[in-house]
Structure formats: structure tokens, C-alpha cells
């Protein structure tokens with residue numbers, strides 16, 4: 001089985017995991033260029049490329065687990081922002097999501 005690979009983001013310098021699953025996907029699609037950016041910077045560059053909403057995008061930490069997350073709007077200080085997984089969780093339960101390690 002393909003092992004997960006540790007990569008370094010060329011934008012923010014953070015390490016991220018290029019998972020075995022993603023590697024399989026790359027192989028399947030015959031993609032030659034390995035990802036150079038962490039998932040968050042990938043989202044950011046996508047937003048940048050689309051041009052329009054980058055001005056109003058914010059990168060901040062999830063209020064529940066602390067993971068860096070990118071939202072396509074200007075975050076207001078008074079409103080907690082959650083990453084996608086915690087957001088799904090807080091909808092159903094007000095209890096804070098346990099932090100995940102990575």
C-alpha cells in the first residue's frame with residue numbers, strides 16, 4: 001500500500017499530508033505535478049484565481065478545534081468560525097468538537 005507522504009506547502013511553509021488516497025487519485029488521473037500547497041492554501045489560491053471573492057476571504061482558526069480554515073467571507077470578530085467538520089458538528093450539538101491531531 002502507498003504510504004502517506006509529508007509535504008511542505010510552498011505558500012505558508014506548513015507541512016501537510018499527501019495521503020495515500022490522494023496519491024492514488026493523482027496516479028489515476030496521470031497527474032505529474034505533486035501538490036505544492038497545503039489544503040488551505042489550495043483553497044486560497046482557488047479563491048485568488050476566481051478573482052472576485054478573494055478580497056472578502058479570511059483564513060482563521062476554527063473556534064472549536066483550532067484548525068486553520070478558510071472561509072469565503074470577511075470574518076467578523078464577534079462570530080465564531082468553525083472548520084467544515086466542526087461546523088457539521090455544532091449544528092447538531094453545542095458541545096465543542098474534540099481537537100484532532102494533525
Ligand SMILES: [Zn+2]
Nearest residue numbers: 009012038041
Ligand atoms: Zn499552505
Ligand SMILES: [Zn+2]
Nearest residue numbers: 062065083086
Ligand atoms: Zn474545527
